[in-house]
Amino acid sequence: MSKSAGKKQKQASFKSGVSPIPTPFTKAPTSLDPFLEQxxxxxxxxxxxxxxxxxxxxxxxxxxxxxxxxxxxxxxxxxxxxxxxxxxxxxxxxxxxxxxxxxxxxxxxxxxxxxxxxxxxxxxxxxxxxxxxxxxxxxxxxxxxxxxxxxxxxxxxxxxxxxxxxxxxxxxxxxxxxxxxxxxxxxxxxxxxxxxxxxxxxxxxxxxxxxxxxxxxxxxxxxxxxxxxxxxxxxxxxxxxxxxxxxxxxxxxxxxETDYDVVEERRKKVVAFKEALTKAGKESLFWKWMDILENERDTDGGFTAEGQQRVADRVQVAFAKEGINFEELTKDVGGVEGLTVKKP
Structure with missing residues (x-):
């Protein structure tokens, strides 16, 4: 076999190993087949x-x-x-x-x-x-x-x-x-x-x-x-x-967005939330917020729909007593998701 033929064969073998799936896609997991079939x-x-x-x-x-x-x-x-x-x-x-x-x-x-x-x-x-x-x-x-x-x-x-x-x-x-x-x-x-x-x-x-x-x-x-x-x-x-x-x-x-991305985003949001309260001289409200979260989580064994709503209501009342608009504050840190819904 000539050297040129060997090179061609090697080159063809290299190309065949390239995935036809375009970035950033990958093959869909087989676990989703019951859903994908529809x-x-x-x-x-x-x-x-x-x-x-x-x-x-x-x-x-x-x-x-x-x-x-x-x-x-x-x-x-x-x-x-x-x-x-x-x-x-x-x-x-x-x-x-x-x-x-x-x-x-x-x-x-x-x-x-x-x-x-x-x-x-x-x-x-x-x-x-x-x-x-x-x-x-x-x-x-x-x-x-x-x-x-x-x-x-x-x-x-x-x-x-x-x-x-x-x-x-x-x-x-x-x-x-x-x-x-x-x-x-x-x-x-x-x-x-x-x-x-x-x-x-x-x-x-x-x-x-x-x-x-x-x-x-x-x-x-x-x-x-x-x-x-x-x-x-x-x-x-x-x-x-x-x-x-x-x-x-x-x-x-x-x-x-992977699970790591979600956790990291929530961590950053909590840090920004705490810094905003500290800057306003209301750092104690951050710990009050943590207490409310833990209390509701212990009560329900997790966050049910009713638990989420109770958290939102209790937090808004607690913040209002200190003259802080909870909704406005959470807008500044990127929204309420990750703060009152799930623990990062």
Missing amino acids: LDPAQVYITHIDRHLVETKKQIFQIPVLLNGGIALLLAWRIYAAFPFYWAILLTLLGYPSSATVDTANTTRNEQVWILAKRTLVFLADFLAFRFVGVWPLGFFLEQPCNPVIWRWKIGFRADEIVVRVSRNWGAKDLMDGVKQGEENAFFKTRILPAIEKQLLRQKTGYLLMDKSWDLDFQLMLDAHTLVKQEKFEMKALDKLVLAHMDGVGWIAWQW
Whole structure:
């Protein structure tokens, strides 16, 4: 064998060892197979755990319930009020006399044009209302196989909730096809990175994360909770994951924040929290806060939803007595998560 042939063989062997999976993705863990089997390979998914306070989630969800409920009632009233008008129009079209029949012999051309214009405007207004506004309550209350109401009815409001976002108007091909894949891809930079920005996830509950690039898959969120309950995998396995399907490889995943990152961020937040109180001459409140946390943890054996809310209430009262606005203070150190919810 010639030296050149040997070099070619060695070079080919080296290339074959290169992983086809683009950075920062890796092969999705097999433990998630029961969940991955239910995903659409054409889509990209983001999963994380929503740890906002239960009371906050309730308040946020009340807004779309009231809004869509109000719209549904208005549309129902419009159907009731407009039925006689449209029934009369239908009778006229079928050749029967009705209140909508125009007496052409005793009306002028201008009057007839005005009647036609008014009815056209009514038709147009009703069409636009039901076509573009009516879809909101329809999807909110009746969309199948799952909708926000069914989702909330089945899981209620929990301290830890699995959120599953699915790409909207783009998908896995946009992310994985072409020369630039993974983190070098434009869709990774413009669709994925903004969607996992820390400040965004601190400010918004899972339900508020729908936008032009991402939708919520309520059925998958229910399925994920069911699989966790069945002990197919732990809930934390779906925390902070980006999932995509790659031809010839299968499902690949990127966990954008590890457990170490979470612990380290909480440690830094607690340090900043203590320093802010010390600077205000209220360091004793830091130890008061620690006492409240330990007391609630010992009472419940952990942080239940009720325990979290009691912590928040007790801390706010204690700080208010010292003239400190707890909410304003926590905003300065990056939010309440990690301070009143879980111990770092």
